[in-house]
Amino acid sequence: MSIEARIRHAFRGFTLDLKFESEGPVLGVFGASGSGKTTLLNCVAGLIKPRDARITTNTRVVCNRPGGNWTPPERRKLAIVTQDPLLFPHLSTRANLTYAPGAKDALESESGWKIVDVLRLKPLLERNPATLSGGEKQRVALGRALLSKPEMLLLDEPTSALDAELAREVLALLLEVKRALKVPMLFVTHKAGELMALADDCVVLSEGKLVAQGPPVEVLSKPRAIGVASLVGVDNLLRLQVVRHDEEGGVTLLDLGGQELAAPLSEAEPGKHVSVGIYADEIMLCLEKPAGLSARNALPCRVLSSDAVDHEVLVKLRVGATDMLARITPAAASELQLEPDKHAVAVIKTASCHLLG
Amino acid sequence: MLTDAEIEVVRLSAMVAAWSVAVSILPGILLGWLLARWNSPTRGVLQGAVMLPLVMPPVVTGYLLLWLLGRSGPLGQAWEAVSGGRIAYTTGACVIAAAVVGFPLMVEGIRIAVLGVDPKLEMVSRSLGRGRLSTFLRVTLPLALPGVIGGAVLSFARALGEFGATIVLAGNVEGETRTIPIAVYTLMNTTDGEAGVLRLVAVSVAMSLAALLAAGWLARRQRRRAGR
Incomplete structure (x- = not known):
């Protein structure tokens, strides 16, 4: 996976202005709330049309504005998972999982079984999404995203709506997804522990600007230097x-x-x-x-x-x-x-x- | 019981109302969605234009429609050139009058229902590879369906009661444009029409009530299916 981004986007008094490139495979985006993490993710996903940006994922230029091309989100092959699982309430769990084009076949294929296996989705398949617990819903949301065969998974604080224990469980699943399924990810978080555990490379944002980039251990070992100490929370x-x-x-x-x-x-x-x-x-x-x-x-x-x-x-x-x-x-x-x-x-x-x- | 003429009146009314909903449901969905999701300064103007028939006296709406669709009106002439027929004073005119007057109620119902659908669900759908239209048909519309049904029923009930615009545009032709309200009005001005008036009023009340109950039932069923 590779991602290259140069974005300048002003929106309601907030300006995202940054430039980076990364080979991932799991790129963490770290920062306080309001630092522009989610805006960055939405630019990459195509849910925001930045005024002035050039974004390349896997050598494909998905956004080159002003003037150049702009790929709509449905053709970027980047599936989003947010802190709210956002399951479609009118569809069954199975229909949620097979929502993406081609996901029905994917579910029946070997790689699909592997996804079902890793995320332990089998017992959930025939249940109504409304009856699932928070952690189960997030597992289904992850499965739904993975079954769309994305080139990269975009994770927007996927654990922050869960209590500590469930958050650990979902993090463990993400680690397993990374290890067993080898899916590249762009992972937005404000939790240092998650960043350390999951990301290979990370960018740290503060007030819409990039303040540091590098392996998480390196970046987080000097939290005071990069002004994210209160975020990191733990000093060591x-x-x-x-x-x-x-x-x-x-x-x-x-x-x-x-x-x-x-x-x-x-x-x-x-x-x-x-x-x-x-x-x-x-x-x-x-x-x-x-x-x-x-x-x-x-x-x-x-x-x-x-x-x-x-x-x-x-x-x-x-x-x-x-x-x-x-x-x-x-x-x-x-x-x-x-x-x-x-x-x-x-x-x-x-x-x-x-x-x- | 109802006389044959009265049965004809009731049948015509139900048919006109049903057709008026049938022809306006697709444009209603499109406009309702547009007004809910489209961010443009033009939206306010469009919304005002759609709501106009709701606040204008129906007779004025009927007059404007007649000006457009009458024999000497631009659209009326165009229609005559194409089909050789006329629009005003036909059952079709009844349908048009009812559809125009009921349209704001339908659009408003759909607009509010679409506003109630979390846009983030649509974003997730897009990121999963479904385009705008597919997302609308698979996510937005099913979730807004109770509101769409509610809007359709309201406009159906409004069509059943339509009088002012209909009498101007379609007149009072027995068997063709004499719907329940127009028949009631006619009977009220007829000696010995009293009994007929009462019978039609009873039918009218029953139909409106049935429409409301059906709407409630459909909306509840849809919500249950949606698991909410």
């Missing part, structure tokens, strides 16, 4: 390799480069990478290794820097080969005398290591 986003599982102990050990981090049990196989988020205020600092501790992580570390910001102190640490940020009070900072190069111990509860997929 780490991409770590699984060393081994301790099923009895209920932890998965992750490699920090010379040290190990005990995170909650993960399903990822050893050797695979997982994303972990840790809030800066959930890291406790001690000068000596405490004894008799319930927290599974007491990691010797070195202070890199310590900055007072408003009424808190941000301490940058190096644990093994990994950098982390801890947030403590000025009182604690002055008592511990945390200067650069000072050695300390970072205490982190297993439950504070949030697995993001």
Whole structure:
């Protein structure tokens, strides 16, 4: 998959003005609400006619304005899935799935079975869409989009209308869609975890402009630099390799480069990478290794820097080969005398290591 | 019971009303959709033009129609040149008068029904590879159907009661243009017409009521099928 876009579009006092190209295969579009993510997606889908834009998907110029061609949405082969599943209420689940031209045959084909299998649609086929739960509806919406055989799936915050558990389930499905069906995606989200888990490349938007592009880990590891810290929410986003599982102990050990981090049990196989988020205020600092501790992580570390910001102190640490940020009070900072190069111990509860997929 | 002449009047009325709905339903759907979805400054002008027969006195509408379709009117002459016949004072004129006067009610019903269909559903349909027309036929129209039925029934009931424009454009020709309201008016001016008036009034009330009940039933059934 490749996408190339140069868009200038003003609409009701908001201007989207950006330029990027990406090889995907899954391109994340990240930003706060109002940053222009959905406008960008709608331009790519053809649901908005931008005044001045050139958009190319897979070497096909779908929009070249002003003056050039403009392909209507139905001929772009880009299927949309939004946060609202938008199932057709007058059609059965099966008729929703086979809505796109050719989808009836697709459903009967081997690739169609695979879609049904991955999204676990079989038990839903004969049910009325009105009786489906939120997560089930979203599965049907995904299936409906995939059965239209799109060149690219356009996902507009597909999990944000769901509660946390269902959102995880849908994210897991998307990962499976990516792995098993190899469908390229343009994925709009404001959740850092989803971006880390799913996207290969990402563009970060702020007020209609592109502020960063690159692999999610890279882009999100400096959230303060790109002004999306409040969005990212978690200050420490780490991409770590699984060393081994301790099923009895209920932890998965992750490699920090010379040290190990005990995170909650993960399903990822050893050797695979997982994303972990840790809030800066959930890291406790001690000068000596405490004894008799319930927290599974007491990691010797070195202070890199310590900055007072408003009424808190941000301490940058190096644990093994990994950098982390801890947030403590000025009182604690002055008592511990945390200067650069000072050695300390970072205490982190297993439950504070949030697995993001 | 009804006399043969009265049965003829009732039959003619029902036929005229049915035809008036039949000829206006497709343009009604097109205009209703256009007025709901078309974003253009011209839309207001169009909407005003469509609504005009609703606010104008029907006799004035009839007069304007006669001016257009009468023997010396531009369209009347054109029709005569093509078919050799006339339009005014025929059953066809009754249908035209009823259709024009009932049209705003139909269009308004359809417009509001189309407005009630989430445009995002249409966008999803387009992105799934269905063009504008296909999307309209597969998504918009089925979802707006209760409103379309409601609009059609209202215009049917309005056609049954049409008097002013009909009497001007189609006159009062027994068996051809004498519909229930015109027959009632005629009977009221006839000695001993009282009983006939009462019978036709009863039939008229029954037909209007039946139309309303049928509309309600159809709309409910459609909503159930749509799972809402």
